[in-house]
Amino acid sequence: MSGWRNRGQPFSSRRIPGFAGIALATFALLYAPIAILVIYSFNAGLSIAIWEGFSLKWYVQAWNNEAVQEATLRSLGVASVAATVATLAATMAALATTRTRPFRGMTAIYTLINQPLMVPEIVTAVALLIFFAIIKVATGYTGIVYLVAAHTAFCIPFAYLPIRARLESMDLSLERAAADLYATPWMTFRRVTLPLLWPGIMAGFMLAFVISLDDVVITEFVKSAGQETLPTYMLGQIRRVMTPEVNAISTALLLAGVVFVTLFFALSRKR
Amino acid sequence: MHDMAVEARAVEARAVTKIFGSDDSAEVTALDDVTVSIRENEFFTLLGPSGCGKTTLLRLIAGFDHPTRGEIRLHGEDISHLPPYQRRVNTVFQSYALFPHMTVAENIAFGPEMLGQPRAEVARTVDEMLGLVRMEEFSARRPEQISGGQQQRVALARALAAHPRVLLLDEPLSALDLKLRKEMQIELKRLQHETGITFVFVTHDQEEALTMSDRIAVMNAGRILQIGAPREIYDHPAERFVANFIGESNLLRGELGVVTSATGTVTLSSGVTLSASVPDGAVRAGAGRTSGQTSGQTSSQTLVNVAIRPEHVQLAASPDAGTLSGRVENVVYFGTDTLYHLRLVTGEPFTVRMQNTRDGSPDARIGDTVGVSIRAGVAQVLQD
Numbered sequence: 001m002s003g004w005r006n007r008g009q010p011f012s013s014r015r016i017p018g019f020a021g022i023a024l025a026t027f028a029l030l031y032a033p034i035a036i037l038v039i040y041s042f043n044a045g046l047s048i049a050i051w052e053g054f055s056l057k058w059y060v061q062a063w064n065n066e067a068v069q070e071a072t073l074r075s076l077g078v079a080s081v082a083a084t085v086a087t088l089a090a091t092m093a094a095l096a097t098t099r100t101r102p103f104r105g106m107t108a109i110y111t112l113i114n115q116p117l118m119v120p121e122i123v124t125a126v127a128l129l130i131f132f133a134i135i136k137v138a139t140g141y142t143g144i145v146y147l148v149a150a151h152t153a154f155c156i157p158f159a160y161l162p163i164r165a166r167l168e169s170m171d172l173s174l175e176r177a178a179a180d181l182y183a184t185p186w187m188t189f190r191r192v193t194l195p196l197l198w199p200g201i202m203a204g205f206m207l208a209f210v211i212s213l214d215d216v217v218i219t220e221f222v223k224s225a226g227q228e229t230l231p232t233y234m235l236g237q238i239r240r241v242m243t244p245e246v247n248a249i250s251t252a253l254l255l256a257g258v259v260f261v262t263l264f265f266a267l268s269r270k271r
Numbered sequence: 272m273h274d275m276a277v278e279a280r281a282v283e284a285r286a287v288t289k290i291f292g293s294d295d296s297a298e299v300t301a302l303d304d305v306t307v308s309i310r311e312n313e314f315f316t317l318l319g320p321s322g323c324g325k326t327t328l329l330r331l332i333a334g335f336d337h338p339t340r341g342e343i344r345l346h347g348e349d350i351s352h353l354p355p356y357q358r359r360v361n362t363v364f365q366s367y368a369l370f371p372h373m374t375v376a377e378n379i380a381f382g383p384e385m386l387g388q389p390r391a392e393v394a395r396t397v398d399e400m401l402g403l404v405r406m407e408e409f410s411a412r413r414p415e416q417i418s419g420g421q422q423q424r425v426a427l428a429r430a431l432a433a434h435p436r437v438l439l440l441d442e443p444l445s446a447l448d449l450k451l452r453k454e455m456q457i458e459l460k461r462l463q464h465e466t467g468i469t470f471v472f473v474t475h476d477q478e479e480a481l482t483m484s485d486r487i488a489v490m491n492a493g494r495i496l497q498i499g500a501p502r503e504i505y506d507h508p509a510e511r512f513v514a515n516f517i518g519e520s521n522l523l524r525g526e527l528g529v530v531t532s533a534t535g536t537v538t539l540s541s542g543v544t545l546s547a548s549v550p551d552g553a554v555r556a557g558a559g560r561t562s563g564q565t566s567g568q569t570s571s572q573t574l575v576n577v578a579i580r581p582e583h584v585q586l587a588a589s590p591d592a593g594t595l596s597g598r599v600e601n602v603v604y605f606g607t608d609t610l611y612h613l614r615l616v617t618g619e620p621f622t623v624r625m626q627n628t629r630d631g632s633p634d635a636r637i638g639d640t641v642g643v644s645i646r647a648g649v650a651q652v653l654q655d
Contacts (some may be wrong), residue, residue: 004428081573096407107453171366171368173364173366174368174370174371175367176362176364177353177362177364177369177370178385179334179335179354179355179356180334180355180356180360180362180368180430181356181361181381181382181385181429181430181433182357182382182385182433183356183381183385184356186384187385190519191381192498195372196372203275208526228650249431250511
């Protein structure tokens with residue numbers, strides 16, 4: 001007992017025996033597979049498990065692969081539109097849930113906004129598949145809009161959280177000061193609230209963008225024929241022959257993800 | 272109210288009540304039927320402990336909240352339900368509330384810009400304000416790059432830049448250290464004098480209120496207890512709360528005797544009779560009115576509290592020479608003066624503050640029996 005609850009000193013994880021070991025093992029398990037994936041993306045041979053020398057040929061091949069190009073552009077396009085619309089909706093929702101007098105049902109609305117985080121993704125996917133199928137039959141339209149709409153929907157809570165956090169931490173007396181200095185509600189929003197909220201909005205956008213870029217399950221269920229995104233294309237490739245080309249694409253995606261998440265944290269912390 | 276028609280009223284609160292919270296949550300009455308009128312060009316202070324309603328009253332004048340009952344008037348016009356951006360009133364916030372994403376100059380320009388002033392005029396106003404608060408060389412800095420005292424000055428400049436008719440100050444000095452606070456007190460007085468704008472100042476610091484104000488309203492529990500010039504409030508507190516909140520007071524129980532206009536005799540429990548000031552309304556029902564020549568005198572038996580300031584009385588030369596006498600229980604030396612804590616014959620505590628002069632102060636020690644001399648007019652009868 002007294003081993004880690006020592007002489008009135010505050011609790012410290014350092015005093016738990018084996019804590020450091022467990023932490024190290026966890027990190028190793030988390031990152032070793034990713035490290036191996038990245039290493040084999042530079043493999044000169046065909047295998048994703050036997051090292052045959054350094055080469056960039058899989059990157060070149062992926063870059064020149066028309067299917068990859070098409071899927072990448074589609075992914076970026078869907079993510080851009082979905083993240084933009086989701087961020088816009090999330091900003092309005094965040095304003096409505098922080099800048100109004102508390103109203104009846106506000107907690108319910110808050111739960112509804114965040115519901116996609118709780119519902120298993122596969123449930124949403126199946127629901128959307130059925131729902132969109134009905135519309136597809138009724139209208140005959142099978143374009144990209146379904147995919148964009150689906151992505152927008154599950155991106156909203158991710159964009160909402162950082163925006164709401166920033167609004168809640170903002171000093172309300174700033175907006176009061178603006179009103180005191182003759183700014184109408186709209187001018188207060190434009191000149192004070194929005195500029196101060198901007199880093200939060202950008203952070204929300206980044207997060208939504210990455211989440212959209214990364215999605216497999218919902219996309220796989222919702223997409224029509226010929227609407228591969230990068231993740232679903234990769235999934236299709238793995239079912240056939242695995243070459244280090246998949247590693248190369250994954251590494252590129254990983255890099256994009258790291259860049260976006262870094263930006264997200266930088267923006268979230270900005271004063 | 273004798274000067275009703277003559278003087279211009281900058282701000283008036285008429286029977287203002289503010290109740291916070293509704294249906295589910297418990298109601299809190301922050302202001303209870305408050306009526307006050309603030310004159311043009313005066314430095315008016317709302318003084319009271321935290322939760323007394325002073326900040327609520329300020330927020331009602333600024334427009335951040337609206338009264339539950341009653342009305343707020345600005346130069347005679349009812350503004351109770353106007354939003355803050357339609358009131359020619361500006362606020363210096365306790366937290367300063369400077370816009371962190373704008374420079375000092377942009378902060379100051381905000382009000383004039385929102386009023387739609389032309390660019391050249393805005394620039395002129397900003398320069399003028401920077402000069403007024405002596406912040407010229409900091410105009411391009413961001414609020415986080417200047418000190419607290421400088422932020423305070425920028426907040427003042429920003430509020431004054433829109434040329435308000437009334438400036439509201441919400442405990443603006445509370446975040447500053449003592450030295451800076453003293454400097455800013457003088458600075459604020461100077462600004463008020465130079466600009467001729469009515470200042471409504473909120474504070475819980477009685478010394479700050481006494482040194483800066485033309486008039487003070489002492490508040491407690493959502494009500495205004497007394498309004499008057501600092502000296503008037505200090506020398507003639509109307510109620511026990513005021514007597515204790517502003518400075519220190521000895522409180523003694525006594526029986527009110529003959530009252531002639533504003534002076535009366537009070538017989539203390541020790542049997543000693545004093546002459547004391549009697550405020551309007553101090554004598555309750557049954558004792559008749561105290562004012563004017565019509566009633567002239569009253570002489571019924573009314574128990575009252577009498578307040579006596581420790582520095583307004585003196586230790587007498589001998590135990591029998593004074594009006595009161597008591598035993599010295601403690602002596603506290605303060606440098607400029609000395610406090611003598613006495614226990615009177617009646618058992619009541621009593622404090623005397625004596626200035627330490629060169630030619631020697633009385634050599635009273637703990638356990639000695641001393642006399643206290645009280646000059647006429649020093650004692651004050653309280654309303655409660």
